[in-house]
Amino acid sequence: MYQALLTRRYLSSKVMPLLASLAVMLCTAMVLITWSVMGGFLERLLSAGRNVMGDVAVSWGTIGFAHADDLIARLEKHPDVAAAAPMIETFGLISLPGGRTEPVIIKGIEGSSFDRVTGFAEALWWKPVAKPLASDQEGVDIRLRDENRRVLGRMHADGLAMMASPDPVSGRDWPDPRPGVVLGIELSRYNIRDGDSGTYTPGAPIVKTADGRSDVQRSLILPVNGEVVLNMMPLDSSGRPLGGLDAVTRAFPVVNEFRTGLYEIDKGTAYVELSSLQRALRMDAARRIVPRPQGERAAPAFRIETDPSTGEERIVRTEQEMIDDPARVTHVLVRAKRAPAEGGDPRALALVVRQVYAQFADDHAGKVPAAPGTVLAGGHARIAESGNAVAIRTWEDQNRTFISAVKKEIGLVLFVFTFISITAVFLVLAIFWSMVSEKTREVGILRAIGASRRGVAFVWLAYGGVIGLVGSALGLAAATVIIRNINPIHDWMGKTLGLYAWDPQVYYFSEIPSRVVPLHAAIVFVGGVASCVLGALIPAMRAARMDPVRALRWE
Amino acid sequence: MPFIEAVNLHKTYRLGRVDVPVLRGVDLSIEKGECLAVLGASGSGKSTLLHLLGGLDRPDREPTARILHEGRALDGLSARGLDDFRAGHVGFIFQFYHLFPELTVLDNVVIAAMVRAGASYASVRAQARARAAALLDTAGLGHRLRHRPSELSGGERQRVAIARALINRPEVLLADEPTGNLDRATGRRILEFLEGVRARERTTVVMVTHDPSIAERADRVVTLEDGRLARPA
Ligand SMILES: Nc1ncnc2c1ncn2[C@@H]1O[C@H](COP(=O)(O)OP(=O)(O)OP(=O)(O)O)[C@@H](O)[C@H]1O
Ligand SMILES: [Mg+2]
Numbered sequence: 001m002y003q004a005l006l007t008r009r010y011l012s013s014k015v016m017p018l019l020a021s022l023a024v025m026l027c028t029a030m031v032l033i034t035w036s037v038m039g040g041f042l043e044r045l046l047s048a049g050r051n052v053m054g055d056v057a058v059s060w061g062t063i064g065f066a067h068a069d070d071l072i073a074r075l076e077k078h079p080d081v082a083a084a085a086p087m088i089e090t091f092g093l094i095s096l097p098g099g100r101t102e103p104v105i106i107k108g109i110e111g112s113s114f115d116r117v118t119g120f121a122e123a124l125w126w127k128p129v130a131k132p133l134a135s136d137q138e139g140v141d142i143r144l145r146d147e148n149r150r151v152l153g154r155m156h157a158d159g160l161a162m163m164a165s166p167d168p169v170s171g172r173d174w175p176d177p178r179p180g181v182v183l184g185i186e187l188s189r190y191n192i193r194d195g196d197s198g199t200y201t202p203g204a205p206i207v208k209t210a211d212g213r214s215d216v217q218r219s220l221i222l223p224v225n226g227e228v229v230l231n232m233m234p235l236d237s238s239g240r241p242l243g244g245l246d247a248v249t250r251a252f253p254v255v256n257e258f259r260t261g262l263y264e265i266d267k268g269t270a271y272v273e274l275s276s277l278q279r280a281l282r283m284d285a286a287r288r289i290v291p292r293p294q295g296e297r298a299a300p301a302f303r304i305e306t307d308p309s310t311g312e313e314r315i316v317r318t319e320q321e322m323i324d325d326p327a328r329v330t331h332v333l334v335r336a337k338r339a340p341a342e343g344g345d346p347r348a349l350a351l352v353v354r355q356v357y358a359q360f361a362d363d364h365a366g367k368v369p370a371a372p373g374t375v376l377a378g379g380h381a382r383i384a385e386s387g388n389a390v391a392i393r394t395w396e397d398q399n400r401t402f403i404s405a406v407k408k409e410i411g412l413v414l415f416v417f418t419f420i421s422i423t424a425v426f427l428v429l430a431i432f433w434s435m436v437s438e439k440t441r442e443v444g445i446l447r448a449i450g451a452s453r454r455g456v457a458f459v460w461l462a463y464g465g466v467i468g469l470v471g472s473a474l475g476l477a478a479a480t481v482i483i484r485n486i487n488p489i490h491d492w493m494g495k496t497l498g499l500y501a502w503d504p505q506v507y508y509f510s511e512i513p514s515r516v517v518p519l520h521a522a523i524v525f526v527g528g529v530a531s532c533v534l535g536a537l538i539p540a541m542r543a544a545r546m547d548p549v550r551a552l553r554w555e
Numbered sequence: 556m557p558f559i560e561a562v563n564l565h566k567t568y569r570l571g572r573v574d575v576p577v578l579r580g581v582d583l584s585i586e587k588g589e590c591l592a593v594l595g596a597s598g599s600g601k602s603t604l605l606h607l608l609g610g611l612d613r614p615d616r617e618p619t620a621r622i623l624h625e626g627r628a629l630d631g632l633s634a635r636g637l638d639d640f641r642a643g644h645v646g647f648i649f650q651f652y653h654l655f656p657e658l659t660v661l662d663n664v665v666i667a668a669m670v671r672a673g674a675s676y677a678s679v680r681a682q683a684r685a686r687a688a689a690l691l692d693t694a695g696l697g698h699r700l701r702h703r704p705s706e707l708s709g710g711e712r713q714r715v716a717i718a719r720a721l722i723n724r725p726e727v728l729l730a731d732e733p734t735g736n737l738d739r740a741t742g743r744r745i746l747e748f749l750e751g752v753r754a755r756e757r758t759t760v761v762m763v764t765h766d767p768s769i770a771e772r773a774d775r776v777v778t779l780e781d782g783r784l785a786r787p788a
Contacts, residue, residue, distance in 0.1 A: 001672070001677075002666050002670050005658070005662060005669065006657070006658075006666075009655075009658055009662075010657060013657050445653045445655065446670065447611065447638075448609075448611055448641065448653075449641065449642060449647070449666070449670050449719070450638050450642020450643070451638065451670045452634075452635060452638040453634070548611050548612070549603075549606050549612045
């Protein structure tokens with residue numbers, strides 16, 4: 001009781017403890033900002049994978065494997081699996097209309113199944129939107145405008161179907177829908193990203209219609225009738241380049257663009273309609289002519305025969321065989337029923353997928369790659385990587401080195417910062433030590449009017465606790481304000497001071513994570529208060545041990 | 556049975572290797588309601604005696620000493636019990652007032668009630684504040700409850716300290732040169748105030764002084780000399 005009274009009065013009449021509060025505020029804010037930004041980075045890194053590849057991917061090199069339809073059907077029957085989708089992933093070069101050529105990851109997908117696994121419809125950028133983005137406070141997003149609604153609606157449908165519908169207005173005059181390409185939004189560099197609002201404006205000059213209105217449809221994404229050319233290398237089912245080293249070149253109209261928020265992916269990925277990519281890469285169903293095998297060894301396609309009558313040598317084809325090569329894909333992507341954020345565990349799903357795949361591989365023995373085994377690691381079954389089995393990986397597995405480096409780094413930085421924050425403990429200790437000396441006589445008075453040793457100690461502990469509470473509360477408030485506005489603050493620093501700490505090329509995301517995890521805030525808060533109480537502990541014990549008579553004689 | 560009885564009090568302070576005996580066998584008994592003055596030269600051990608009587612310090616273990624309040628032995632009390640004893644039965648008044656500079660006049664008085672009530676203070680809060688205000692009012696400080704001690708004169712501060720000593724209705728007031736820091740006229744007014752209080756609250760008073768003219772006002776005077784009590788000549 002009296003402790004509260006004294007604490008209140010000391011707090012309002014002393015400057016030193018307020019300085020201690022300030023130090024606590026800075027330390028807690030520093031730790032929480034770091035934790036939020038780095039933890040948010042990790043969380044985004046982990047969850048972004050879901051928009052790129054679902055939760056688990058089954059893959060077999062660039063050659064691909066057959067009977068994916070059967071595998072998908074089997075997977076989708078499993079209660080833990082929400083959806084599965086086929087995909088082809090290959091590398092190529094993209095030629096953009098400006099004459100620029102860039103290396104690109106080309107992914108063949110079916111819009112609808114890919115959407116079910118990754119939420120592709122949401123990732124498509126050009127679509128009508130009703131609400132501005134949280135970061136777009138002024139509502140500058142051109143997708144909000146009513147006059148663009150119809151065009152954007154059609155672009156969205158086209159993007160999802162991966163087909164460019166013919167359109168006389170835009171000059172697309174082909175008779176039927178044509179397979180199109182969906183580019184990562186940072187790839188073409190025709191869009192200008194507005195850092196404050198997080199929106200994109202087509203950078204191409206806006207074409208005006210006859211009646212003077214801006215023709216968004218003609219201007220969006222790429223100039224009129226924008227086509228890009230993809231160059232890629234087809235491989236046959238044994239991994240040999242088909243048709244020598246000549247690249248396959250195909251032109252695709254751009255039907256939409258997508259944004260995952262992962263800068264690397266938004267800058268370097270192009271989605272193409274699956275069956276057309278299969279055809280281009282000769283991964284579609286085909287009848288193949290191969291030499292009939294002779295014993296163990298594959299026979300050469302031709303052999304030299306000597307005519308027994310003339311003794312002339314001539315070249316003849318060996319006996320041949322027709323093989324039906326079913327269509328192939330390189331990946332099957334699987335989405336779990338429960339998102340990792342809701343407690344789902346992608347690793348557990350990977351084990352489920354492995355089991356389904358093992359059955360599938362048994363049933364197609366010799367025609368599809370083998371299933372991987374499992375190993376025990378840290379008491380948990382994990383999928384073993386092996387060169388002659390398909391890879392079944394989670395996003396975290398695929399980015400293991402990077403993600404675990406980030407995890408380690410977070411731990412390290414938090415450790416270092418927490419260590420630095422221990423200065424606050426010593427600061428409180430020093431300030432309280434001198435305050436206890438200064439207030440020795442008052443300790444004596446308290447004892448004279450009947451306060452116990454414990455009660456006197458508690459005066460200082462309560463005081464330390466309150467300083468911790470005030471400091472930590474201020475620190476949390478400051479950290480929350482800063483984190484919530486970290487992107488504008490960063491942009492402002494960049495513009496006025498030329499300080500750019502966050503480079504999207506390095507950090508994958510175009511924005512700095514800006515969410516405070518309540519649990520982390522609570523831990524930092526408790527830590528802040530506890531360190532103040534800890535700092536006050538020794539001075540409090542000193543006050544408690546004072547001889548009251550000597551304390552009263554103190555000059 | 557005397558109200559307070561002290562038998563064979565010894566107190567030795569240890570300064571490095573040297574033992575400084577201050578009290579060397581003090582025997583004292585005080586009747587209820589009595590006002591006792593303890594005279595003695597500076598350094599004779601008056602404050603020390605007062606601290607022992609109030610349970611703020613303990614006498615030497617050897618030889619055995621006894622301090623009894625209404626027959627209850629202080630040496631039998633635990634540290635905690637002694638704290639509670641001070642809070643409930645004794646009121647200390649010091650030469651240098653010893654107020655809390657950060658607290659208001661009212662809070663300086665109320666804090667003693669807080670210490671005594673501990674966790675149950677909430678239930679006696681209104682009562683304690685009312686009594687503190689009333690005590691300060693009789694001390695002539697009713698209009699200065701919100702002031703800080705630094706804004707008061709010495710005499711006013713001592714009256715606040717007396718009000719603090721009285722708030723828990725102690726049976727005994729232990730005053731250590733309450734006027735030692737004040738001019739004669741102010742000192743007299745403080746003594747008159749104390750006498751009024753004693754008459755009203757029926758408290759026993761032990762007052763330490765080195766001024767015989769002040770001691771005269773007491774019912775009885777004892778003198779400390781060479782660590783023992785002697786009747787005045
Ligand atoms: N904590 C202590 N350690 C050592 N010596 C002490 C201590 N407390 C008191 N003394 C000594 O004991 C003697 C008596 O002190 P005390 O304060 O009781 O005297 P006093 O009679 O009250 O004097 P005054 O009239 O000046 O207040 C003094 O010589 C003092 O130096
Ligand atoms: Mg003295």
